[in-house]
Amino acid sequence: MDEFTEFRRDAAEGLRQPLEDGRVVVARAVGSVEFPARFTLVAAANPCPCGFHGDPARRCTCPDHRIEGYRSKLSGPLLDRVDIRLDVPRLTKRELLGETAGEASAAVRERVELARARQRERYAGTGFHCNAQLPGPVARREAHIATSAEALLADAVDRHGLSGRGFDRVLKVARTIADLAGRETIEPDHVVEALAYRATEPGARSAGAA
Amino acid sequence: MNSRTRAGWPDAFARSREDLEAAMVLSALLGSTPRTLLELAGELGTASAVLAEIREGRAGSRADTEFARILDPGTIAGAAAACGARLAPWGSSDYPEQLRHVPDPPAILYVIGRPPPERTGAVAVVGARSCTDLGGELAREIGRALGSAGVTVVSGAARGIDAAAHEGALDGGGTTLAVLGCGIDVVYPKRGRALLDRIRERGTLVSEHAPGTPPVPRNFPARNRIVAGLCAATVVVEGAGGSGSMITADHAMEFGRDVYAVPGPVTSPLSEVPLQLIRDGATMIRGPEDLLEDLGLEPGQTPLPGLGGLAPDERRALERLTAPTLPDRLASELGAAVPETVSLLMRLELRGLVRAVGGRYEPTLAGARAASG
Numbered sequence: 001m002d003e004f005t006e007f008r009r010d011a012a013e014g015l016r017q018p019l020e021d022g023r024v025v026v027a028r029a030v031g032s033v034e035f036p037a038r039f040t041l042v043a044a045a046n047p048c049p050c051g052f053h054g055d056p057a058r059r060c061t062c063p064d065h066r067i068e069g070y071r072s073k074l075s076g077p078l079l080d081r082v083d084i085r086l087d088v089p090r091l092t093k094r095e096l097l098g099e100t101a102g103e104a105s106a107a108v109r110e111r112v113e114l115a116r117a118r119q120r121e122r123y124a125g126t127g128f129h130c131n132a133q134l135p136g137p138v139a140r141r142e143a144h145i146a147t148s149a150e151a152l153l154a155d156a157v158d159r160h161g162l163s164g165r166g167f168d169r170v171l172k173v174a175r176t177i178a179d180l181a182g183r184e185t186i187e188p189d190h191v192v193e194a195l196a197y198r199a200t201e202p203g204a205r206s207a208g209a210a
Numbered sequence: 211m212n213s214r215t216r217a218g219w220p221d222a223f224a225r226s227r228e229d230l231e232a233a234m235v236l237s238a239l240l241g242s243t244p245r246t247l248l249e250l251a252g253e254l255g256t257a258s259a260v261l262a263e264i265r266e267g268r269a270g271s272r273a274d275t276e277f278a279r280i281l282d283p284g285t286i287a288g289a290a291a292a293c294g295a296r297l298a299p300w301g302s303s304d305y306p307e308q309l310r311h312v313p314d315p316p317a318i319l320y321v322i323g324r325p326p327p328e329r330t331g332a333v334a335v336v337g338a339r340s341c342t343d344l345g346g347e348l349a350r351e352i353g354r355a356l357g358s359a360g361v362t363v364v365s366g367a368a369r370g371i372d373a374a375a376h377e378g379a380l381d382g383g384g385t386t387l388a389v390l391g392c393g394i395d396v397v398y399p400k401r402g403r404a405l406l407d408r409i410r411e412r413g414t415l416v417s418e419h420a421p422g423t424p425p426v427p428r429n430f431p432a433r434n435r436i437v438a439g440l441c442a443a444t445v446v447v448e449g450a451g452g453s454g455s456m457i458t459a460d461h462a463m464e465f466g467r468d469v470y471a472v473p474g475p476v477t478s479p480l481s482e483v484p485l486q487l488i489r490d491g492a493t494m495i496r497g498p499e500d501l502l503e504d505l506g507l508e509p510g511q512t513p514l515p516g517l518g519g520l521a522p523d524e525r526r527a528l529e530r531l532t533a534p535t536l537p538d539r540l541a542s543e544l545g546a547a548v549p550e551t552v553s554l555l556m557r558l559e560l561r562g563l564v565r566a567v568g569g570r571y572e573p574t575l576a577g578a579r580a581a582s583g
Binding site for chain 2: 047053054055056057058059060086087088089091095102177180181189190192193195196197
């Protein structure tokens, strides 16, 4: 969903339930119908209406209240259900041209398939086949997380106000990172990487206290 | 420019009780600039005479005339007393000496908190409202260094650089003074309430406007002359072209006070004012150490927070991060995988050594120090 902030708020909020439990319930006067709705949400939005907030070379011309209004279209509870949030900056010419070629998609695909195979094996007989599908308690039981990594995650709850849902989601992302690295146990680095992908709250890092 | 009086207000302008009350009413008018009032005062001598002129419609805007007719000085005095503000009119011993000699001085100041410092004990730190994280960090450190060295940090209580400088001074155990562009009892910006409360408690609030005066944009450039006029020196951290920081620095130069500027990248719009000032002869400073040295001040007793050791991979990453860098670019420079590099950056971020800015990472001041130390 490109220009995610331009969608009507109730439409965007409507994604909360399927993002959480993979189903949509449509209720009408005559009864309600449930549909399966497992999907991967990929969404993009500008940092502010003019698009230049945080850009080192261009000046954002948006008044504060407009930036706030723009960002408030994405509610906290909705963003809490997004596992990976990244700032994607405008690249400089040097960054565009000077980059060595990225990893080949075929190699990535192989790694993803191996990680998926590990997950299917781990969850055989449970009715789940990948990390994302696990309800919180199952995810916590199956995590195989190192004690030091667990302490780090607990610390994030205390220090960064990670919600209960956020905790489970970071845990599942960390589990996936460990699976991609071919590791049975979630190590501290996997948790840190998962936390890094969540650290981007729109506006959380922008300056200006008063 | 030649017609501009340098003599300030007539000695008797607000001396009698009646004139002081008239000066309070004049401080509530929005349609008359300090300069036009000053010119009237030069002709007429007292605040009462100037007020009479405005009430009769011979001077000031029509709105001023109508407002001045109905405004009761008792209301203003009551509002001042209610918020704990004292009056420091021109000619009184409470009026800051260093403002007597600047062009267009305020006729009256409302003051809450500590008495304003002498000129030699005050340094202004000003800059952009929409500052960068690095700019805010620098302003905070400069405020902290000045505060802990016993200097009052003067600014305008706006968000961004102003707020960071005030907070730094208070965090360093020092004191700070905010010059407001609205009534002294008006909370502006709204989000700045906590800061204003802290300043009221441990520092000084100053305004030339009557309590209750709303934050009208035209009053904000004028308060910069008070910021510059109170201080021996003015420091500009970041500022876009045509902004208030340029006005403050111009006033400081005009008043013969020292001007310091922290440079930034030539490509950044927020470097416009500091770089222009440096070209115009302001002293370039790289941070609080340079400033303290130039001002001949000893650093106070607040050492910088300790870092603990750096692991070899952390040191290598910090040394590479000389400019905002994409994580994948840093990874390829380090010859490391992207996931490990993201973890490494996150660990450094949690320790306050790097920060993420719109998807790139850059060192904080502490991180830059750690890399070079």
